Amino acid sequence: MSSQRLAILGAGESGVGAAYLALKKGYDVFVSDFGPVADHYKKQLQSWNIRFEENGHTEEEILSAVEVVKSPGIPDRAPIVKSLLERNIPVISEIEFAGRYTNAKMICITGSNGKTTTASLTYHILKNGGLNVGLAGNIGKSFAYQVATENFDYYVLEISSFMLDNMYQFKADIAVLLNITPDHLDRYDYKLENYAASKFRISQNQTGEDYFIYCADDAETAKVLQGKQIAAQQLPFSIEKKITTGAYLEQDNIVINIHQQHFQMSINELALQGKHNIYNSMASGIVAKVLELRSDSMRESMGNFSNIEHRLESVGKISGISFINDSKATNVNSTWYALESMTTDVVLILGGVDKGNDYSMLRELVKQKVKAIVCLGKDNKRIHDAFEDDVEVIVNTSSAQEAAQVAYHLATKGDTVLLSPACASFDLFKNYEDRGRQFKEAVKEL
Structure with a gap:
């Protein structure tokens, strides 16, 4: 009797982990990613002899599964997920x-x-x-x-x-x-x-x-x-x-x-x-x-307890200016919390892919604490519109290095340069970790 087919959508951390567990539990495992698979995950899948594909889904492979484990990043409106649900094939999370x-x-x-x-x-x-x-x-x-x-x-x-x-x-x-x-x-x-x-x-x-x-x-x-x-x-x-x-x-x-x-x-x-x-x-x-x-x-x-990387993480001081990496702030609320905990004047680095943000909740804190905003994203129009009446200086930049340099020049001794973007990072970076690391590198080079 052949073992049951388990298909896994998405070959990131959760997908690859689920594939290994499924293999150990005797399933016939097939992993499919609509985009490219990172090299270290490829190596893992190959070393376990787990079949996988990248840059597209082969429907017949996936639709022959008894169950499908879906990466949390894939929305239910993705065509492959719709096809599975229409056929009543259970779609579950790795958890x-x-x-x-x-x-x-x-x-x-x-x-x-x-x-x-x-x-x-x-x-x-x-x-x-x-x-x-x-x-x-x-x-x-x-x-x-x-x-x-x-x-x-x-x-x-x-x-x-x-x-x-x-x-x-x-x-x-x-x-x-x-x-x-x-x-x-x-x-x-x-x-x-x-x-x-x-x-x-x-x-x-x-x-x-x-x-x-x-x-x-x-x-x-x-x-x-x-x-x-x-x-x-x-x-x-x-x-x-x-x-x-x-x-x-x-x-x-x-x-x-x-x-x-x-x-x-x-x-x-x-x-x-x-x-x-x-x-x-x-x-x-x-x-x-x-x-x-x-x-x-x-x-x-x-x-x-010492805090996690990219969440209000202190990157050090240069000429009396503190640098803080809060790249994990991918929504407005996170940035609100970051500003709320600041006790000095702030040069705020904001921007990226905006998920329909309502910046109005930041206005009071920005008025109280922010002396300049440095935008880090491809399209910064909404940030300018939101804060042009509250902040005298709003500058556009297009790399972590440029943002760190501009912010450093706008800050004076005793200020804090805070990277807390309130946005996703996919326009200029791989993910928020990549954005945070590039910012930290840029600060080291100042």
Whole structure:
């Protein structure tokens, strides 16, 4: 009897990981990418003798599959996905597929902003607390590859709405929803409620044994919760009001109360500063307390965590000017958070591929803190239109090197040059990491 065909769309980190897991589970695996496949992924697939194609999809190969694992980057309106759905061939995410093959406890973190930071911090706290834990999802080595090669008791998964859209049986033991703000609306018919519904899929299949951790201060989350039954135990966090079971702020202390477990820590001792990071730290702290980690171990981890690359990452100082790489800010909200945490005058580097951004929410912060804007993108008209009344100097540049140089000349001692683009990077760069690295290189050369 021949083994069943599993087709995988997209040969990136998640696709290649899923291919390896499928191979180990006895499937006949075929990987198909509409674009080119990166060299290191090609080498991996070849070394495992997994058949793959690039720069196009061979329909008969894919449509003969019993199931298809789709990369989160491929929208449902892609022709190949439409063909699969018309034939009732199940299309699932890598997370859904890999979740079948592990009994580890799942800690799943989603939200429009802060999920990478919160996932990384949660992983750091749990690992230092002695748990056998893996970190995957939108971050690091793919979940499927780790399920195939590791034996963790817990996983911290950073999960985007695109991954959630193709999750059906998968269940989070602990689900964290940080916030819901307009992002990726092009994938959700430009309706915020569709995007919000997608985020809430993180709570599906949960039972009374599970936990749902959310931000009580987030308006969109509150709106959805009014009309929704959540089976899991709810643990909200807030910096605006006192919470009986969950986390809140008392004076300058984070307080976490769950099942008689009381945890306190001054926000001044947190490694991550800025209002948004108090939320991220609260969410991570609640997870740690649900898993009954010791308070002293938690305090130590929350105090010594070093932030991830491309997220408010300090690149150094030149002539008293600080340079910060926040290339991961691919939406307006992320840039809002970055500006909100700045304590000096800012020369802001903005721009790239704009997903229908509404820049008006940045205006107040830009007026208060930004002395010049350096545009880094092919088409900067909307940035000029949005800020021409608030900022005297707006300059166009077309490379990371040029942007860094211009920003350096516009800044004076004590200022901060902040790369926080509020846009995707595909017009001039491979991805936001490439944009961040080129910026860091450019700063080194100043």
